[in-house]
Amino acid sequence: xxxxxxxxxxxxxxxxxxxxxxxxxxxxxxxxxxxxxxxxxxxxxxxxxxxxxxxxxxxxxxxxxxxxxxxxxxxxxxxxxxxxxxxxxxxxxxxxxxxxxxxxxxxxxxxxxxxxxxxxxxxxxxxxxxxxxxxxxxxxxxxxxxxxxxxxxxxxxxxxxxxxxxxxxxxxxxxxxxxxxxxxxxxxxxxxxxxxxxxxxxxxxxxxxxxxxxxxxxxxxxxxxxxxxxxxxxxxxxxxxxxxxxxxxxxxxxxxxxxxxxxxxxxxxxxxxxxxxxxxxxxxxxxxxxxxxxxxxxxxxxxxxxxxxxxxxxxxxxxxxxxxxxxxxxxxxxxxxxxxxxxxxxxxxxxxxxxxxxxxxxxxxxxxxxxxxxxxxxxxxxxxxxxxxxxxxxxxxxxxxxxxxxxxxxxxxxxxxxxxxxxxxxxxxxxxxxxxxxxxxxxxxxxxxxxxxxxxxxxxxxxxxxxxxxxxxxxxxxxxxxxxxxxxxxxxxxxxxxxxxxxxxxxxxxxxxxxxxxxxxxx
Amino acid sequence: xxxxxxxxxxxxxxxxxxxxxxxxxxxxxxxxxxxxxxxxxxxxxxxxxxxxxxxxxxxxxxxxxxxxxxxxxxxxxxxxxxxxxxxxxxxxx
Numbered sequence: 024x025x026x027x028x029x030x031x032x033x034x035x036x037x038x039x040x041x042x043x044x045x046x047x048x049x050x051x052x053x054x055x056x057x058x059x060x061x062x063x064x065x066x067x068x069x070x071x072x073x074x075x076x077x078x079x080x081x082x083x084x085x086x087x088x089x090x091x092x093x094x095x096x097x098x099x100x101x102x103x104x105x106x107x108x109x110x111x112x113x114x115x116x117x118x119x120x121x122x123x124x125x126x127x128x129x130x131x132x133x134x135x136x137x138x139x140x141x142x143x144x145x146x147x148x149x150x151x152x153x154x155x156x157x158x159x160x161x162x163x164x165x166x167x168x169x170x171x172x173x174x175x176x177x178x179x180x181x182x183x184x185x186x187x188x189x190x191x192x193x194x195x196x197x198x199x200x201x202x203x204x205x206x207x208x209x210x211x212x213x214x215x216x217x218x219x220x221x222x223x224x225x226x227x228x229x230x231x232x233x234x235x236x237x238x239x240x241x242x243x244x245x246x247x248x249x250x251x252x253x254x255x256x257x258x259x260x261x262x263x264x265x266x267x268x269x270x271x272x273x274x275x276x277x278x279x280x281x282x283x284x285x286x287x288x289x290x291x292x293x294x295x296x297x298x299x300x301x302x303x304x305x306x307x308x309x310x311x312x313x314x315x316x317x318x319x320x321x322x323x324x325x326x327x328x329x330x331x332x333x334x335x336x337x338x339x340x341x342x343x344x345x346x347x348x349x350x351x352x353x354x355x356x357x358x359x360x361x362x363x364x365x366x367x368x369x370x371x372x373x374x375x376x377x378x379x380x381x382x383x384x385x386x387x388x389x390x391x392x393x394x395x396x397x398x399x400x401x402x403x404x405x406x407x408x409x410x411x412x413x414x415x416x417x418x419x420x421x422x423x424x425x426x427x428x429x430x431x432x433x434x435x436x437x438x439x440x441x442x443x444x445x446x447x448x449x450x451x452x453x454x455x456x457x458x459x460x461x462x463x464x465x466x467x468x469x470x471x472x473x474x475x476x477x478x479x480x481x482x483x484x485x486x487x488x489x490x491x492x493x494x495x496x497x498x499x500x501x502x503x504x505x506x507x508x509x510x511x512x513x514x515x516x517x518x519x520x521x522x523x524x525x526x527x528x529x530x531x532x533x534x535x536x537x538x539x540x541x542x543x544x545x546x
Numbered sequence: 547x548x549x550x551x552x553x554x555x556x557x558x559x560x561x562x563x564x565x566x567x568x569x570x571x572x573x574x575x576x577x578x579x580x581x582x583x584x585x586x587x588x589x590x591x592x593x594x595x596x597x598x599x600x601x602x603x604x605x606x607x608x609x610x611x612x613x614x615x616x617x618x619x620x621x622x623x624x625x626x627x628x629x630x631x632x633x634x635x636x637x638x639x
Contacts, residue, residue: 109582109585261586262579262580262584262585262586262589262611262614263586263589263609263610263611264586264606264609265606265607265609268606284587288586288587288590291590291606293593293603293604293605293606294606295605295606295607298606451587482587482590483587502562502565505565506565506566506568506569508565509564509565509566509569510565510566510569513582514566514582514585514588517565
């Protein structure tokens, strides 16, 4: 019986051990090889000290090692915490401290980048390092990834875990504060892959190109669906959009998932996507924000035989809605309907169901609703609440997810995204908390007021824009502040512009008036 | 516009547009890719800049990592493009 995420891999390896499973550059691994290396690494991690339930960070670029680590940590009984490779040492340190990470799997260059910050992660007891050049001055015990993953594969590993156990923590931002860890059980991750592979029709003949990071729910879901169905997943970190086009041909890719910014890149007039045809590309999916209509029109023209799925999901409920491709003509701006085995409710401020056309909050119920935020019971209670429509006799047995996203439903039950209930920003697929950016602006020591908003941007969805009030006696070029930000936060968070104001608009209760700032930008 | 004025203008653009480049005091030969300075969106901004500024058209198949490795290699790429494209202006501005 398959009830833990690595069981999906085990089953696929049992069905067809010689089938290609994982490709990165010149490296091609079969299911048998992946399963053996995952098993060896799991055994290695156990002998290195991994105990059941330990949080193990995975901070490497999109590589074979990253995929192996995810399944090996699960098989060893740990909880994997994928960390986006673009994050800076400060953010990595926050994640490590927040989840009391016991070990970190990383690469030699990434370790060098965070070496000076390791002291701020007191829970770390050991490191597993990909590559041989361990930077000097590392005081933690280090294990070689290569050594751990190439040992003899054990036939069996004692596995006391059950499907309700925590499998993964995905860090994501909200409208305030630092990133929070969304907890997903084995059952929730597996339900996500079963559901998505059902409506996308994924089978073992699929060849999936993975360009989204595995630290992102949709990216992780791609890896899980691929291994569950016995498909082939090709990892493709990219800088130039044409690298994706090249890979589509070279690897005969049948499925590709992207965020709106990726599709905007590919739909550029100069893009080589438009210069050939893709008969093997069966489907593409968009998530992480609405696809601009002109981009959608271009993709439909360039990919006439490819099914285009518009999807929506939030990490707290893993995956939520999709628009069946046959509805694209009639409702190109819709985010679709609930995914299988899921119900989407649209509720007004009083918790009553909205009628067609009324704006309300999207509330998700189903098997992918997460376990909440690690170490944040109050925040969790705000987002995951008892299902209000259950008869009282059932008690609070079911939690549903209040998304904070405002939507509208049409007469036929299709949903349309209206906006956020809070100030959270979404840029190039990333969720950004305005207060996290504001805090870093304050840390510069040069500002006494800071407010950050998202403004519409054709390429990014939203662009980050900051307003600051300088401290008394300070004169500062906004560019110098941007330089400061660029040093402290990953590029996607750095404000595209910083405007200096004499004062920030305030509400009657003395808080920053964000709507007034948005109006100022003509939004 | 003399060829040797291309590089300073590209340098000025990159140092202004990508604050991390300025912070790290990126030199003309220093790598821009894979070090968090230019990502796929950054490349687009650079391409839009050189197309506008030097009146060239960059095709997707010309977007090669080796052309965008450093400020110097971008300047060399622009210079070669201008040499090949008779329509490219020879006056600055």
